[in-house]
Amino acid sequence: MSDLEIFNTYESEVRGYIRSFPTIFDTSKGAEIWDTNGKRYIDFFAGAGALNYGHNNPTINTAIIEYLQRNGIGHALDMGTVAKKEFIEAFVTKILQPRHLNYKLQFVGPTGTNAIETALKIARKVKGRKQVMSFTNGFHGMSMGSLSITGNQYYHDDSYGVPGYTYQVPFHNYLGDKVDTIAYLRKILEDASSGTELPAAIVLETIQAEGGINVAGPQWLKDLRKICDDFDILMIVDDIQVGNGRTGDFFSFERANIQPDIVTLSKSIGTGQPMSLVLMKPELDKWSPGEHSGTFRGNNLAFVAAATAINEYWSDDNFANENKEKSKLIEERMQDLALSYPHLTKDVRGHGFIWGIEFRDPELCGKVCSECFEKGLVIETAGSEGNVIKFLGPLVISEELINEGFDILKNAIKTCSADY
Template sequence: MTITPPALSVFETLESEVRSYCRSWPAVFDRAQGSYLYDEDGHTYLDFFAGAGALNYGHNNPVLKRALIDYIERDGITHGLDMGTTAKRAFLETFQNVLLRPRDLPYKVMFPGPTGTNAVESALKLARKVKGRESIVSFTNAFHGMSLGSLAVTGNAFKRAGAGIPLVHGTPMPFDNYFDGTVQDFLWFERLLEDQGSGLNTPAAVIVETIQGEGGINVARPEWLRALADLCKRRDMLLIVDDIQMGCGRTGPFFSFEEAGITPDIVTLSKSIGGYGMPMSLCLFKPELDIWEPGEHNGTFRGNNPAFVTAAAALDAYWSDGQMEKQTLARGEQVEQALTAILDEHGGEAIVSVRGRGLVWGMEFADKSRAGAVSKRAFELGLLVETSGPESEVVKLLPPLTVSPDELDEGLRILARAVRETA
């Protein structure tokens, strides 16, 4: 008897081997709403991944969907490069009135291209142009994107190796608590800047994530960020905050650096700035840094007008009254309590720590391979969570900001079961 093996899917026969998330979650998803995804076989999955932070307002948010449908149905502009459009004007006015003015932030707004790495590349290019220097300082375990400039300030060895050429003009420094509190903050950095024999070229800028998402949910203390901002000011370096994953309310406030009380020179945004999961990114910078020549940095898809529409709708709906920040912080306390209970159940020998802020949390396992096993078991039980950290040793939680307390409880119970069943 001849047994015919099942046919390989088009994903396996046609799509590149570079695909990744579909290997961890072997399902074919068909539709989504709110905090849930549904595959073509009718299975339901609670989504604590949220498009890697691109879906802070959930899947197919009805408020944003209505605005988008209305815009498309009236034949609103879809592709506009950097031309003036009614959609772009409405977004800029909303961004200024809802976010910048209430926070006394002076930024100019640049549309560098559709993705986060486009925003980072433009920030690095601008910093070098303003200061006339090449060197950029980044931090251990940082992640800033997959194009060459962004990779040069990214820490992960696997991702850096994919460049295939030397990654230059970037220098890593220790992130907050890299030495477990045994070394004074910025001791090494300050010494290199002072020493004419250190070999460190005077940097144009420092780029930092307030919470390192891909690096393992490493949370910088507000006092560390304030000290970094002070160091940059004293040493004539620009401070770039990469808020691509941690901005748009992920940590509570709209900008993740607000808690530290600092005003970076340059800020990058992407992922959830478009509101609906559509490609969009921003590079924000102080007005005195706006020395670009017209067209000196451009891109065909920097004017995604449908994303302007949903972005403005998201700001109007969720950021006009301060309630989203309060809700996110309350939901974060709910997550912290549940993760602490899991930690207490399994003890410090199995789980190194739980850490996070707002609605970004990580659980680090002593056995580094266990995080992947927990993520796999959680998927089998109907929950999407990914791993992060240099050795994928951290289970990472990024639920939508619109998640309900009951949905959070459901997902956290599944996670607790997955940890228990992989012990």
């Protein structure tokens, strides 16, 4: 049986990324990956945003190895451990306090969708309302509550029994830049004849990643915060993919100078190790002991990795400033693609270390990504029709690798567009 055949024979048809990247990866370092044949790939994907600090980050690896070699606690439910204590201390002193943020931390079972489910549950409990509002093109996870606030119909099926009491409203610029979606939202909330029930919470990504790199402007976010305040609605920011430094600052909402009531974090908070948590304002912490639980809500290897990353990269502003400078190169290279192929592309949008270029033809978009893979670049599509090519490289990637990767992408567009 060939190497790939074993996956085709025994693994479920639900497997996805292996279809886009049909090889067996073996080793990795920083922003580079090698397969079992020794072929090298530049990584513009970063584990769907879980590897902001790169593959096999030496500082983080060393900390994990040392912890294992001293027989540090691996699994402890929600009991106290040295690893958890050191993570909390690092997160509070290096992340929360410098930003004047006051949140309680709730550790939840190990994936992002667990954090979303928890946030929805506590919001409904605190406000005593069942409705939750989310936005068009939003993506929040694959469990039932998360699916109920996810816009893309591809992920829905009536037989799943996805719960009700949720509805989507237009995101920033969803109806074009001449339609004020904040004014629309305020109108339906204040009008008793709109048929809109007052929600417990409004859930959003400040930059919709899977939805096609749709960026909410700072003023739009400020106005949304004002609506939440005016109508006694909790603001929940899903920072699972675009937090952890992806936008330059640690949190994606910092550019708007707002404070959400609840924040969900996962992916790169654990530096690739499974970890997920919910941040909530202290007055929202209305749980009774054990009321919300989970066996794997305390991954101590992730605590070690996360604390190490915070101490290494977020003790001052140097890392954030370096990434903001590198992000200018990413934007320049994206804009160059649009200028080089104006008949093929519609728009370029993004912020920080997340950018997308929208193609007129989704089929071409997929072909370009396949050609990139053949030439040694791992990059994926986004958007409701898979019509956006998304840059999501590790934050630690060098400018040399950024340029090399974009050269591959530009040549792939040229190769695949010969008939267009």
